[in-house]
Amino acid sequence: MRLLIMGPPGAGKGTQAKFIAEHFGIPAISTGDIFRANVSQGTPLGVEAKRYMDAGEYVPDEVTNRMVRNRIDEPDAEHGFLLDGYPRTLSQVEELDGMIRHTGHQLDAVVVLTVDQDEIVQRLLQRAQTEGRADDTEEVIRRRQEVYVEQTQPLIEVYKQRGLVHEIDGLGEVDEVTKRIFTALDVVPES
Ligand code: ADP
Numbered sequence: 001m002r003l004l005i006m007g008p009p010g011a012g013k014g015t016q017a018k019f020i021a022e023h024f025g026i027p028a029i030s031t032g033d034i035f036r037a038n039v040s041q042g043t044p045l046g047v048e049a050k051r052y053m054d055a056g057e058y059v060p061d062e063v064t065n066r067m068v069r070n071r072i073d074e075p076d077a078e079h080g081f082l083l084d085g086y087p088r089t090l091s092q093v094e095e096l097d098g099m100i101r102h103t104g105h106q107l108d109a110v111v112v113l114t115v116d117q118d119e120i121v122q123r124l125l126q127r128a129q130t131e132g133r134a135d136d137t138e139e140v141i142r143r144r145q146e147v148y149v150e151q152t153q154p155l156i157e158v159y160k161q162r163g164l165v166h167e168i169d170g171l172g173e174v175d176e177v178t179k180r181i182f183t184a185l186d187v188v189p190e191s
Helices: 013-024 031-041 044-055 061-072 090-102 117-131 138-161 174-185
Strands: 002-006 028-030 081-084 109-114 165-169
Touching: 002 013, 002 138, 013 028, 013 081, 013 109, 013 174, 028 031, 028 061, 031 044, 031 061, 031 081, 044 061, 044 138, 061 090, 090 138, 109 138, 109 174, 117 138, 138 165, 165 174
Parallel strands: 002 081, 002 109, 028 081, 109 165
Antiparallel strands: none
């Protein structure tokens, strides 16, 4: 299974990604989590990424692509993976196509979580209080949403044209949303 989960910041991708990945026995790979781990360990990648993350901007494609390429080359991703937070730009879509083609497999499905803007800001401000993420201030949240609409939302159309998209209503209880995703994905054949 090779899956993507997409949706605006705060849509609940990370939460759902864990359940989906567990169900299929594949790793959930979150670029945001990998960047944050590098930032807290003070690695050169973290130092570079932090400047962009704190401003709500995307880390340059070259840096992100290299990181994802290395991660999906690891043995645990050999039989599949769920990517959360990647691809986020058209150039990343092309890179990912190349990476997957190289393994002789294909992308199976793209889960798109849809949520309303106001709900999202509320969720993110709440997360700011509980998790204390540096990029969860109101100004940065707004910038992340703009960047998402400009750069990432158009990718959904690309994947729709490939017939891969399952749009899922992201509003409601966490397990309700998970159920909707499973119902949608169970019709996807294993590759
Ligand atoms: P969110 O909760 O807003 O969806 P993530 O936790 O997925 O955010 O990512 C946090 C930050 O990490 C992003 O705002 C961005 O700076 C950086 N980042 C994550 N994934 C990518 C990517 N695919 N391309 C560029 N930057 C990324």
